[in-house]
Amino acid sequence: MASIIEASAALRKRKNLKRGIQFTLMVVGQSGSGRSTFINTLCGQKVVDTSTTILLPTDTNTQIDVQLREEIVELEDEEGVKIQLNIIDTPGFGDSLDNSPSFEVISDYIRHQYDEILLEESRVRRNPRFKDGRVHCCLYLINPTGHGLKEIDVEFIRRLGSLVNVIPVISKADSLTPEELKLNKKLISRDIDYYSLPIYNFPFDEEDATDEDFQTNTYLRGLLPFSIVGSNDVFESSDGTVIRGRKYPWGTLDVEDATISDFVVLRNTLLISHLSDMKEYTHEILYERYRTEALSGEMPHASVVSSDRVFSGVDGNQEYPGSPVASGRDSIRGAHGVGYNNDVNSMHSNNNANANNKDTYLAREEQIKLEEERLRVFEERVQQELQLKRQELLQREQELREIEERLEREAKLKQEGIKMEQ
Template identity: 45%
Template sequence: MASIGLHRKKNLKKGIQFCIMVAGISGTGRTTFVNTLCGKNVLDSAAEEHYTEPKNAHVDKGISIKPVIVDLDEDGTRVSLTIVDTPGFGDNINNESNFTEIIGYLERQYDDILAEESRIKRNPRFRDNRVHVLLYFITPTGHGLRELDIELMKRLSARVNIIPVIAKADSLTPAELAESKKLIMEDIEHYKIPIYNFPYDIEEDDEQTIEENAELRSRLPFAIVSSTEILDIGGRQVRARKYPWGIVEVENPRYSDFLLLRSALLGSHLADLKEITHDFLYENYRTERLSKGVDVRVDSSLNAEELANQSYLLKEEQLRRDEEKLKEIELRVQREITEKRQELLAREYELKEMEARFTRESSAATASAEEELHEEEPKT
């Protein structure tokens, strides 16, 4: 069929869409990581961009959230990747506005989808910019989490999948890194931070998935080493960091989880992250939004079409609730029917038992009557 072929061609041309947000205080290596991940300079490492004159250091500048789109070729599949950097996060004395800004950005992408979904005429050029995963860069202190880390992850986890990473992991010794990973995971558990922990279901998932996810989970938070330099090591071109005492290879699994994270993000877990974003995080947001009343966003600037959309949304929500109620009733009726059927079967069984007993008793009675009759017969 021509139309389906065309649709597929379009999808191939557009590629798979995926969106990663990177957050962490300045200098944790977000820019270098993104450029390493994409294999090209996607972000500028212009530190001066948010350099502040010492005399103005007390002025909170807020953060500038900047999405950048880059096309990657992952084993023949085109991935249209959106990278959202959050420069300036954690630089202020009071970081409250930073949280609000990031949450605001995440929610705006959900609002856009909500509006697009309810549009009568869809915009063919609409781009879904929902963030599928937030990589949170933890400073390599060798200790557990700091208050800022806990607060950011806790507050943002309702809106986005969070994967914590230890930035610049090459600055810790292997023992320090292992200890730090342990302390961070203990904190995450203690503060009940719902990070994306490669979820699996022992009863439902296949063995391979369980094994893979358990392995990835055990490596959390991922140790990240990034570099923009490509070095020649024995004829091999490798991305590495060169120090006077030696070379740190970005992809060496002995001390870096970079490859593991990359293949999970852009390969094995891309679909799962997108699914959770759509089915769970967005759905929750949507329900919250609609149950609060769609008029949250009603303002005087709404035109007729938008107003129509909003009332359409309300009706849709009402329909959904009615449907749920109907389903409940259906289930209850079904349960009652099953109960009645079982009762009936029990009665039937009792009846049959009675019948059998009656037959047995009556045939026994006939037999004994006949016997008596024989005994009474005069012998000839």
């Protein structure tokens, strides 16, 4: 099947490119997920610092805000095709007790790029140097816990999946045995189906798709979530070839070894075979949906959590409530629990729940206010653009009217001159 992927990549490349291409990739993952290492591995060079070189606060109560760090890397393949890869790194994501602000920072950034496109489209005279900053793909790195998706994973994909092409990826796959990795993929896929999470599952039109497209996309769907291994080290293997990989007491691991990691397939998918597909899906589906909602006034103020439990924040180490995996373990704990403190715990739980509900209400009220302010500013900008457009149209109309009058006068004078000559 790997040969089909390579052949498809070569065919799509010839169709797409002999010119420079721009592609924006966002990589999201908690600290320690291998996010920075993956970026360096994908680019084949050091692009960002790894977590081992970044000092983080030791106080677990410290609120760590997510940062959006953009790096622009120009890649060139063996055929000389250049790709300007805009990488958006997200250090600080998932490192706080309440990660809801991190979701807002990322989603607001993606929406802002859509707003810029929407404003540019409304201009009479467009900027020829306008830069399209829309995010074409978001790789979401999942820690290899072996227990499926956590609460933060479910909530992130739920909120962002309708705005950007989210591809789930299991990082540090070498920390799992083949059996554990297979089970982890199964649990994650089950959670994705259980919560109906919107991920990029390589959509295609079954009626119009070629046999090659059908086989390729079906194969890639079967690999989801991808499992990868990254490395910042390059060394010479026993046979003399230079590889990027990891050294262990028992031997070496090549990150491009298809029997261990899906890295090569993922890289070809992102940069070659499905690059144009994701850009087209972003423009024709995701952006058009956003544009329709924005212009019709149907833009949702906040994401609604379809869960029996309301929570004020997203705990990065907590499993998502209602998960078939979590519910099974909860039933086991309930069977072996001690009932002596149940009433006391219930009272404390009710008090905590009331406090949490109050905090949640205030947080959502503040979130709605911020969203309304953002929409108000956006509407003002649109109105200004429309007013400018009206003025330009009126000016153009006046110019055309003057030209028409001048032509009429010239025609009249010409006609009078002809009569005088006769």
